[in-house]
Amino acid sequence: MRFSILNSDAERRDGLKALLRQIDRLARFSEAQDWRQVERTLKRQRPDLLVIDWQDWMSVADIRNLLCHYPDLRIAVLTDQISPIVVRDLMDEGVLGVVPRETDPCLIVRAFEMVLLGGHYVPAGALPLNPPLPPDIAIRPFDEKNPPPRRAKLANGLSPRQQQIMRCVHMGSTNKMIARTLGISEGTVKIHLTSIFQQLGAPNRAAAVALYNGWLTNHLQVLHNDGEAPVRPVMGQAGVVPLRRRARRRFQYPLPANDTVASLPMAAEPGAPYGDAPAAGPAPNPVIHGPA
Numbered sequence: 458m459r460f461s462i463l464n465s466d467a468e469r470r471d472g473l474k475a476l477l478r479q480i481d482r483l484a485r486f487s488e489a490q491d492w493r494q495v496e497r498t499l500k501r502q503r504p505d506l507l508v509i510d511w512q513d514w515m516s517v518a519d520i521r522n523l524l525c526h527y528p529d530l531r532i533a534v535l536t537d538q539i540s541p542i543v544v545r546d547l548m549d550e551g552v553l554g555v556v557p558r559e560t561d562p563c564l565i566v567r568a569f570e571m572v573l574l575g576g577h578y579v580p581a582g583a584l585p586l587n588p589p590l591p592p593d594i595a596i597r598p599f600d601e602k603n604p605p606p607r608r609a610k611l612a613n614g615l616s617p618r619q620q621q622i623m624r625c626v627h628m629g630s631t632n633k634m635i636a637r638t639l640g641i642s643e644g645t646v647k648i649h650l651t652s653i654f655q656q657l658g659a660p661n662r663a664a665a666v667a668l669y670n671g672w673l674t675n676h677l678q679v680l681h682n683d684g685e686a687p688v689r690p691v692m693g694q695a696g697v698v699p700l701r702r703r704a705r706r707r708f709q710y711p712l713p714a715n716d717t718v719a720s721l722p723m724a725a726e727p728g729a730p731y732g733d734a735p736a737a738g739p740a741p742n743p744v745i746h747g748p749a
Contacts, residue, residue, distance in 0.1 A: 553576070
């Protein structure tokens with residue numbers, strides 16, 4: 458991952474780098490002392506998360522100007538001012554997370570991970586909400602014969618929790634990191650992943666990410682689910698695909714045209730055994746050359 462840190466104090470930036478390394482030990486960092494250096498960094502390479510350690514010389518207008526040019530940028534602000542007005546102004550401009558500096562470091566890491574997943578983080582009590590209660594008529598009494606409907610799943614068949622796990626898998630997180638991010642046990646993550654693989658028809662994590670994001674191409678035809686897989690042959694029915702594979706013939710080098718199938722004698726094998734006299738036979742008639 459790549460993180461960008463904005464603060465004029467080098468020691469503060471080093472402290473934030475130590476916290477962000479808990480998310481990714483091999484993370485890369487780009488540091489900036491002012492907004493101009495941040496824009497230069499964004500022109501070269503877009504970070505996964507911009508952490509702004511808020512100072513007095515910063516303003517909300519600077520964030521507005523930055524998000525006008527980079528609307529997809531994920532920003533988390535670390536500040537001492539957590540009044541509802543300040544938090545509301547930052548959230549309205551597009552900041553995904555507002556974290557108080559006095560927060561526990563482990564919770565700060567969790568907040569950064571939540572922002573990386575595309576969620577929002579607001580400290581407790583920063584935005585007091587007092588929604589009006591519905592009238593008594595709108596509250597439907599519980600009926601044993603008609604139980605409440607089950608939680609509806611999303612379009613691809615995954616529940617909201619499974620969607621969160623798939624976003625973590627897409628980012629390359631391990632089961633341990635997913636459990637720490639979502640606040641669940643590692644065994645629960647494995648159970649969710651098993652269910653996700655069955656619903657998507659994926660044999661592994663890479664295939665699940667490809668199916669979840671709709672990245673299937675001609676090179677990934679093996680990752681299709683059962684509905685899109687080719688029809689398998691049925692025992693006893695004729696089909697194009699044979700039920701058994703033919704045994705492959707063993708490769709043999711072709712013989713020359715003047716060669717025979719019979720085995721050839723060894724080059725050092727004598728015609729007659731050693732020490733034995735040659736077999737007696739009629740002497741050959743001498744050939745006499747002369748005039749005809």
